[in-house]
Amino acid sequence: MLSCLADYFKGRIMKLDIDFVRTQFSQLDDEPEFVFAANAGGSYICNQVNNLMEHYNRHTRVQPYSRFSPSHEAGEAMDRAKQLWADALNIDLSELTIGPSTSMNTYVIAQAIGAGWQSGDEIIVTNQDHEANSGVWRRKAEEKDVTIRQWSVDTDTGLLDVEQLLPLLNDKTRWVFFTHCSNIVGTANPVEEITSQVKANTKAKVFVDAVAYAPHHISDLKALGVDGYAFSLYKVFGPHQGLLYVNSDIYSNLTSQVHYFLAGNPAKDFNPAGPQHAQVAACAGVIDYFDALHQHHFGETNARVTDKMIDLSGLIQQHENELAAPLLDFLADHKDIRLIGKPDTNDDDRAPTIAFKPLKQSSQSLVYQLQDAGIGTENGDFYAHRLVTDLGIDPDDGVVRLSLVHYNQQADVDKIIRELDKAVN
Ligand SMILES: Cc1ncc(COP(=O)(O)O)c(C=O)c1O
Incomplete structure (x- = not known):
């Protein structure tokens, strides 16, 4: 995930202070024995976000952006959140x-992008994606008589191979x-490499779903070179909001999706719902949390938010690798389990989002035992x-998914392995 991890830690002995991390999430205190391993569905919220949300609702709950107080403060809180996230993503x-x-x-962005597609154009989608980054594009392509090419996973491992993408690219490829x-295979695709291959061979644009990646690493989007990027803050310790990046270079080719008199403002054009005020303001709390985490480990600094994210990613990844390794070993070695994705963290590209299929019992019966x-x-x-269907797995029963984040601790993994050992038969 962070290719420079080895260099980064050269000469430093630093570990994520898990005790500090856990003080920042009050929900962890509710049931100390409970192990939360469904984070990929939605994470706990950090205290900074809850505080901002409460402050907004108690003190500035009015239509924002007017001159009167507290409307003015409400608008300022929302602007602060937007600026912090823009800075974090560079x-x-x-x-x-x-x-x-x-x-x-x-x-929404599929309506804006797809409006410019014409019969004969081509797009490439995968069968590895969550449907949110697949169905909308496929549907729009069918509507516009655009050819859909599928970049397909290896049906044993669920992994995508960049070599398999290249023959699908041609001068008709638009996106x-x-x-x-x-969110099932758990391995990061090399976005920077894929994007540069696409751009070297075509004029096509690149759109990336980072919902399952962002809880582990916040990326510098200019460094990645993508044209569109999306993820959900309710899986990144924040409120139920989605962040969408649209590169300003492509903005003029997109069709606004808002009331005609609002069109022409890139930050509004792709959100016909309008902003959810308190939630937007509270998005700042995630960055405040990362800032506190950075200060705790690295001291006071004027570093750019993007650079702080890189520092934190090193710490977080090391911790998450340590969580994932014993669980992956257990699952990969078990004769009655089919592990999906890579069996180890050796390449530093494996999130602790770990899915598997028990071979002699249903996924649901195993999950019930773990829940109990x-x-x-x-x-x-x-x-x-x-993806699940193409892996040859019944999508109704599906896979068992254990998804951890950096506030999980070694004791959680010990308990998971202990209980799996009893429950898998
Ligand atoms: C990988 C991935 N992409 C997209 C989504 C959709 O995100 P949202 O729930 O914000 O619509 C999810 C949600 O689980 C996901 O895991």
Whole structure:
């Protein structure tokens, strides 16, 4: 995930202070014995976000952006959140939309992008994606008589191979849509490499779903070189909002999706729902949390938010690798389990989003046993319906998914392995 991880830690001995991390999430105190391992469905919210949300609702709950107080303060709180996220992603404020969810954001941006497609154009989608970054594009392509090419996974591992993408590219390719990290396979796709291959061979644009990636690493989007990027803050310790990046270079080719008299403002054009005020303001809390985490480990600094994210990614990834490794070992070695995705974290590209299929019992029966033992986990296709089906797995029962984030601790993994050992038969 962070290719420079080894260099980064050279000469430093630093570990994520998990005790500090856990003080920042009050929900972790509710049931100390409970292990939350369904984070990919939605994470706990950090205290900074809850505080901002409460402050907004208690003190500035009026239509924002008027001159009177507290309307003025409400607008300022929303602007602060937008600016902090634009800085974190290293993008311009005008390139950021904060909308209701990623499914809604991709739906809307598909109308804006697809309006310019013509019969004979081609797009590339995968069968690894969550449906939010697949169905909207496929539907729009069918509507416009655009050819859909599928970049397909290896049906044993669920992994995508960049070599398989190249023959699909040609001078008719308009867009390539893929995921930064599958919410089932858990391996990060090399976005920078894929994007540069696409751009070297075609004039096509690239759109990436980072919903399953962002909880582990916030990316510098200019460094990635993508044209569109989306993820959901309710999986990144924040409120139920989706962030959408649209590169300003392509803005003039897109059709506004808002009332005609609002059109022409890139930060509004792709959110016909309008902003959810308190939630938008509270988005700042995620960055405040990362800032506190950075200060705790690295001291006071004037570093750019993007650079702080890179520092934190190193710490977080090391911790998450340590969580994932014993669980992957257990699952990969078990004769009655089919592990999906890579069996180790050796390449530093494996999120602790770990899915598997028990071979001698249903996923649901195993999940019920884990839930009864105090482990929050689920089974299903997790809306990656095409992927689960193409892996030869019944999407109704689906896979068991254990998804961890950096506030999980070693004791959680010990308990998961202990209970799995009892429950798998
Ligand atoms: C990989 C991935 N993409 C997209 C989505 C859709 O996000 P949202 O729930 O914000 O619509 C999800 C949600 O689970 C997801 O895991």
